[in-house]
Amino acid sequence: MEFVQQVLNGLSLGSVYALIALGYTMVYGIVKLINFAHGDILMIGAFGGFFIMGAFGVSPTTILISFIVSMGVCAIIGIIIEKTCYAPLRNAPRINALITAIGVSYLLENGGRVLPFMGPNPKQFPTFKIQNYNFLGINISQTQIMTIAISILLMALLNYIINYTKIGKAMRATSFDMNAACLMGININRIISFTFALGAALGAAAGILFASSYPQVEPYMGFMPGLKAFVAAVLGGIGSIPGAMLGGFLLGIAETLTKGFISSKLADGVAFGILIIILVVKPTGILGKNEREKV
Amino acid sequence: MAVLEAQNISIVFGGLKAVTNFDLKLEKGELVGLIGPNGAGKTTVFNMLTGVYNPTSGDILFNYSSDDNASKSIVGLKPYQITQLGIARTFQNIRLFKDLTVLDNVRIALHFNVKYNALQAVFRTSAFYREEGRVAGKAKELLEIFHIGEKQNELAKNLPYGEQRKLEIVRALATNPKLLLLDEPAAGMNPQETQDLMKLIKFIKDQFNLTILLIEHDMSLVMGICERIVVLDYGQTIAAGTPAEIRKDPKVIKAYLGEGGEFDA
Amino acid sequence: MKKNRIFNAVVILGASVVVFVILAALQYIGVIDEYNGQLLTLSGIYIVVALSLNLITGFTGQLALGQAGFMSVGAYTTAIAIMKFHVPMLLAILIGGLVAAVFGIIIGFPTLRLRGDYLAIATLGFGEIIRVLMINLGSLTGGAAGLKGIPAFSETENFVLDAVIKFSWVYVFAVITIVIISNLINSSPGRAIISIREDEIAANSMGINIAYYKIFSFTLSAFLAGVGGGLYGIYMGYLNPTMFGFMPSMNIVVIVVLGGLGSITGTVVASVAFTYIQEWLRVFKDLRLVIFGLALILVMIFWPKGLLGNKELSISGFLRKLFKRENNPERTVSQQNGSREGK
Numbered sequence: 021m022e023f024v025q026q027v028l029n030g031l032s033l034g035s036v037y038a039l040i041a042l043g044y045t046m047v048y049g050i051v052k053l054i055n056f057a058h059g060d061i062l063m064i065g066a067f068g069g070f071f072i073m074g075a076f077g078v079s080p081t082t083i084l085i086s087f088i089v090s091m092g093v094c095a096i097i098g099i100i101i102e103k104t105c106y107a108p109l110r111n112a113p114r115i116n117a118l119i120t121a122i123g124v125s126y127l128l129e130n131g132g133r134v135l136p137f138m139g140p141n142p143k144q145f146p147t148f149k150i151q152n153y154n155f156l157g158i159n160i161s162q163t164q165i166m167t168i169a170i171s172i173l174l175m176a177l178l179n180y181i182i183n184y185t186k187i188g189k190a191m192r193a194t195s196f197d198m199n200a201a202c203l204m205g206i207n208i209n210r211i212i213s214f215t216f217a218l219g220a221a222l223g224a225a226a227g228i229l230f231a232s233s234y235p236q237v238e239p240y241m242g243f244m245p246g247l248k249a250f251v252a253a254v255l256g257g258i259g260s261i262p263g264a265m266l267g268g269f270l271l272g273i274a275e276t277l278t279k280g281f282i283s284s285k286l287a288d289g290v291a292f293g294i295l296i297i298i299l300v301v302k303p304t305g306i307l308g309k310n311e312r313e314k315v
Numbered sequence: 316m317a318v319l320e321a322q323n324i325s326i327v328f329g330g331l332k333a334v335t336n337f338d339l340k341l342e343k344g345e346l347v348g349l350i351g352p353n354g355a356g357k358t359t360v361f362n363m364l365t366g367v368y369n370p371t372s373g374d375i376l377f378n379y380s381s382d383d384n385a386s387k388s389i390v391g392l393k394p395y396q397i398t399q400l401g402i403a404r405t406f407q408n409i410r411l412f413k414d415l416t417v418l419d420n421v422r423i424a425l426h427f428n429v430k431y432n433a434l435q436a437v438f439r440t441s442a443f444y445r446e447e448g449r450v451a452g453k454a455k456e457l458l459e460i461f462h463i464g465e466k467q468n469e470l471a472k473n474l475p476y477g478e479q480r481k482l483e484i485v486r487a488l489a490t491n492p493k494l495l496l497l498d499e500p501a502a503g504m505n506p507q508e509t510q511d512l513m514k515l516i517k518f519i520k521d522q523f524n525l526t527i528l529l530i531e532h533d534m535s536l537v538m539g540i541c542e543r544i545v546v547l548d549y550g551q552t553i554a555a556g557t558p559a560e561i562r563k564d565p566k567v568i569k570a571y572l573g574e575g576g577e578f579d580a
Numbered sequence: 581m582k583k584n585r586i587f588n589a590v591v592i593l594g595a596s597v598v599v600f601v602i603l604a605a606l607q608y609i610g611v612i613d614e615y616n617g618q619l620l621t622l623s624g625i626y627i628v629v630a631l632s633l634n635l636i637t638g639f640t641g642q643l644a645l646g647q648a649g650f651m652s653v654g655a656y657t658t659a660i661a662i663m664k665f666h667v668p669m670l671l672a673i674l675i676g677g678l679v680a681a682v683f684g685i686i687i688g689f690p691t692l693r694l695r696g697d698y699l700a701i702a703t704l705g706f707g708e709i710i711r712v713l714m715i716n717l718g719s720l721t722g723g724a725a726g727l728k729g730i731p732a733f734s735e736t737e738n739f740v741l742d743a744v745i746k747f748s749w750v751y752v753f754a755v756i757t758i759v760i761i762s763n764l765i766n767s768s769p770g771r772a773i774i775s776i777r778e779d780e781i782a783a784n785s786m787g788i789n790i791a792y793y794k795i796f797s798f799t800l801s802a803f804l805a806g807v808g809g810g811l812y813g814i815y816m817g818y819l820n821p822t823m824f825g826f827m828p829s830m831n832i833v834v835i836v837v838l839g840g841l842g843s844i845t846g847t848v849v850a851s852v853a854f855t856y857i858q859e860w861l862r863v864f865k866d867l868r869l870v871i872f873g874l875a876l877i878l879v880m881i882f883w884p885k886g887l888l889g890n891k892e893l894s895i896s897g898f899l900r901k902l903f904k905r906e907n908n909p910e911r912t913v914s915q916q917n918g919s920r921e922g923k
Binding site: 365367393394395398399403404406410411412413414415419422423424425426427429431432433436437438439443444446447450486489490 | 585589759760763764767768769770771772774775778779781782783784785786787788789790796890
Binding site: 119120140 | 637643690691693694696697698700701702705706708709712713715716826830833834837841866867868869870872873874875876877880881884
C-alpha cells in the first residue's frame with residue numbers, strides 16, 4: 021500500500037515536472053537552446069496565483085482566473101525574453117546562448133528578490149483547506165487530484181495544438197529543419213515566439229500547481245524543479261513531446277519512491293543519477309531519435 | 316602480395332543495405348578508381364576501410380609493414396589505429412582544421428610519430444625541442460612539395476578552395492601512409508586545376524611509394540590516371556577492369572545513363 | 581637555439597618573480613590594503629580553476645558545466661587531510677588534486693560517448709551528484725553544515741604578513757597552472773587536444789587517439805580544479821556543499837567565456853576582473869545579482885567572443901608588431917594567435 025501511495029504522490033509531482041519539461045523540450049527542439057531561465061517562469065506563474073488568490077480568496081473561480089492570468093502573463097514574458105535576449109544570439113555559439121539563459125535566470129530570480137511586493141522571504145501560498153480522500157488505504161488530497169487533472173488536461177490541449185492545428189504543423193516542421201521550413205514560407209520568428217509562449221504558459225500552470233502542493237512561494241523556488249524537469253526532458257528524449265511527459269512522470273515517481281523508501285536527503289541525487297545513467301546508456305533519451313554525423 | 320584486401324564486406328544501416336558483398340584487392344603501387352552514381356556507396360566503402368563504420372559482415376586485410384606476409388584484419392579497429400597502421404584519407408566535404416594554421420594542420424597529422432609526451436612538453440625537455448624542430452621541418456618539407464609552404468602561417472579556412480584540397484592531401488601524407496584514399500579530390504576544380512591535380516597524384520604516388528584508391532566523378536581524371544576501375548551501383552560492384560574495358564561495359568553505361576524507368580527505383 | 585631556450589625560461593621566471601615581488605611588497609607596505617590583497621588572492625584561485633575549465637571547454641571543445649564539483653572534491657579532500665590526518669598543507673593540496681583527478685577519470689569515461697549539449701548536461705549532473713554526496717557523507721564532510729576551522733595558510737598574528745603569505749601560496753599555484761597549460765597547449769599533445777575541438781572525425785582520421793586525449797584533458801582539468809578547490813577551502817577557512825553547487829560552476833563558465841574560450845591570458849584577465857566586479861557590485865546590495873544577470877546578457881549579445889576570443893595577449897607579439905619584424909618560424913601556437921589579432 022505504501023508503495024502505491026508513493027507512486028500516486030510521484031504521479032502528482034511528476035505531472036508538474038512533465039509540464040515544465042514540455043517547455044524545455046519544445047524550445048530545445050526548435051532553437052537547440054537549454055533555456056535555464058525556464059524554471060523561473062514557474063516562479064513567476066506561482067506568484068501570479070499568489071497575488072490573485074491572496075487578493076480575492078481561494079475559490080474555483082479565482083483558481084481558474086489565476087491559471088488564465090498567470091499563463092497569459094508568462095506567455096508574454098516568454099515572448100519578451102525570446103525577442104530581447106535569445107533572438108540576437110540565434111546564430112551565435114551555443115555556449116553564448118546558454119550563458120544568456122543563465123543571465124536571464126539571475127535577472128528573474130534576483131529581480132524578484134528586489135521587487136518590494138515579492139521580496140526574498142518565502143510566503144504562504146493560499147490554498148483550500150486540505151481535504152484527504154481515502155480509497156482502500158491510499159490517501160489522495162484534492163490538491164493532488166487538481167494537479168493531476170489539470171496537467172493531463174493541459175497536455176491533451178498541447179497535444180491537440182501540436183498535432184491537429186496549422187501552427188502545430190508549422191512547429192513540427194520548424195523543429196525538423198528550420199531552414200527548409202523557412203523556405204516553405206513558414207514565418208520562423210513567429211513560430212519560435214509561439215513556442216516560447218506555449219512553453220512559458222505551461223510553466224506558469226506548473227508553478228501554480230507546484231506552489232499549491234508546497235504551499236509557499238519565493239523567488240528561487242523555480243530553480244530546483246526547473247533543473248529536475250530539465251532532467252525529465254532529457255530522460256524522455258529532449259526534443260520529444262511525449263518523451264517530456266513520460267520523463268516527467270518517471271522522474272516524479274522515482275523521486276517519491278526514493279524519499280519514501282531510501283532517504284529524503286538522496287532524493288535530489290536520484291534525479292541526477294538517473295540522468296547520468298540514461299545519458300550513458302542511451303544519450304538521446306527513451307523516446308529520442310538517434311542521429312549520426314555524416315562523414 | 317596485396318596491400319589491401321576487402322573480402323565480401325557488407326554494411327546495413329537500419330535495414331538499408333548500403334554496400335553488399337564488396338570485394339577489392341589492391342596490389343602494391345596500384346592506382347585504382349572507385350566510381351559510381353551518387354549514393355552508390357563509394358564513401359561508405361571508404362568509411363569501412365578507415366574504421367569510421369564497421370562492416371556488418373566480411374573482412375578487411377591490410378598489409379601494414381614492408382614484410383609481404385605481415386597482413387592483418389583491420390575490422391573493428393578505430394580510425395586512428397588504422398591511420399597509424401598506414402591508411403590515410405581525405406574527405407569529400409573538406410574537413411580541415413579550419414581555424415588553425417596550415418602548419419598546425421600538418422603538424423597534427425604528424426603527432427602520433429612525435430617522440431615526447433605531455434609531461435616532457437610541460438617541462439620543456441630537450442626531447443621536446445628536438446622533436447618540435449623535426450616536426451616543423453617535416454611539415455614544411457611536405458608543404459613545399461605542394462607549393463603552399465609560404466602559406467604555412469595562414470589559417471586553413473583562408474586558403475583558396477584548390478589549396479584546401481591540396482592541404483588535405485598534405486595532411487594525409489604527413490601520417491606516412493602506405494595506402495592513400497582520396498575522396499573526390501577534383502571536386503570543385505576547373506579543368507586546368509584537375510590537370511595539375513592528376514600530375515600531382517602521379518607524382519606523390521611515385522615519390523612516397525604509395526598505393527592509391529580514389530573516388531571521383533570527373534571521368535577525365537579517372538580515365539586518365541587510374542590503372543584499374545571498380546564501379547559500384549546500389550552498393551554492389553557491377554564492373555571492374557581497365558579504363559578501356561569500363562568505358563565499353565554495358566552495365567556501367569546503363570548505371571550512368573539509365574534506361575527508361577530505371578531511375579524510378 | 582639552446583641559448584634562446586634558456587633565455588625564454590629566464591625571462592618567464594624573472595617576470596613572474598618581479599610581478600610577485602611588486603604585488604607582495606605593495607601589500608606589505610600597505611599600498612594594496614588588506615581587502616584588495618584578499619581579492620587578489622581570490623583572483624588567483626579563480627585563475628587556477630578557470631584555466632582548468634578552459635582546458636576542457638576552450639581547448640578540447642567539450643562543454644562542461646560541473647567544474648565546481650571537482651573543486652569541491654579537492655577542497656574537502658585537502659581539508660580532511662589537514663584536519664583529520666595532519667598532512668602538511670602542500671601535500672594535502674596535491675592529494676586533493678589527485679583525488680579530484682580520479683573523479684575526473686571516473687567522469688571522463690562515461691562522457692566519452694557524449695557530445696555538445698548532452699555532455700554539458702551530464703557534467704552538470706555529475707556536479708550535482710558530487711554535491712549531494714558531500715551532503716550525505718556526513719561523518720567525513722560534516723554534511724550540510726560542512727567543515728569549519730580549516731587551518732589557515734599561516735599562523736602568524738601579523739595581519740599584513742598573513743595576507744602576504746596567503747597571496748604567495750595562491751600566486752605560486754596560479755603561475756604553475758599558467759605554465760602547465762600554456763606549455764601543454766603549445767606542444768604536439770596540445771595540438772592533438774585542439775584538433776579534437778576543431779573536428780573530431782578529422783582528428784581521428786589523422787591518427788589522434790580521441791578517447792585518450794579527452795580523458796587526459798578531463799583528468800588534468802579535474803586535478804587543477806581540485807588544487808584550486810584545496811586552496812579555496814584553506815583560504816575561506818570553512819567548507820559547505822552550497823559553495824559548490826550549480827551557480828559556482830556557472831560562475832567559472834562565465835569567467836572562461838568572458839575571457840575567451842581557448843585564451844589563457846583572457847582567462848587570467850577575466851578571473852581578476854570577475855572577482856573585482858563581483859565585489860564592486862556589492863555596493864548595490866540586493867540589486868547586485870540583477871545587474872550581474874543583465875551584464876551577462878548584454879556581454880553575450882554585444883561581445884560574443886569574450887575579451888580575447890581564442891587569441892592571446894603576448895608581450896613578444898606586441899613588440900613584434902611594434903618593430904614590424906619578419907615572421908619568426910619558431911613561433912608557437914599562442915604567439916601566432918597573438919599576432920593574428922593584429923591583422
